[in-house]
Amino acid sequence: MVVVCLLHQRPHRYNELRREITGISQRMLTYTVRGLEDEGYVERTVFPTVPPGVEYALTERGRDLVSSMLPLLRWANNAP
Numbered sequence: 231m232v233v234v235c236l237l238h239q240r241p242h243r244y245n246e247l248r249r250e251i252t253g254i255s256q257r258m259l260t261y262t263v264r265g266l267e268d269e270g271y272v273e274r275t276v277f278p279t280v281p282p283g284v285e286y287a288l289t290e291r292g293r294d295l296v297s298s299m300l301p302l303l304r305w306a307n308n309a310p
Contacts, residue, residue, distance in 0.1 A: 231299065233262055234288070237272060238296045241287035271295055 232251055236242055242250075246261055253287060266272040271292035278285035288296065 233294060234260075234268060234271065234296060234299070235303075237286060237288045237292065241275075241285045243283065247286070266292070266295050 233247060236247060236250055247263070248254065248256065251259065260288050263272060267274055270289055272286050275285045275287065277285070
């Protein structure tokens with residue numbers, strides 16, 4: 231959910247995600263992003279730079295997921 235929420239704000243590069251999610255290992259973040267990509271929630275864009283730049287963004291399906299999650303997140307933030 232954390233990765234999806236961050237990508238809801240704007241597209242991120244891999245290292246941006248890693249810096250913003252404290253305590254996550256590189257292996258777990260890679261596994262999570264690949265899983266979200268495989269399921270169609272995240273798209274990966276490679277830029278022709280040296281070294282290649284990679285950016286992750288939500289797909290339409292990912293944005294639909296966020297709209298479904300927002301009421302739950304609002305409830306969780308207001309729970310005692």
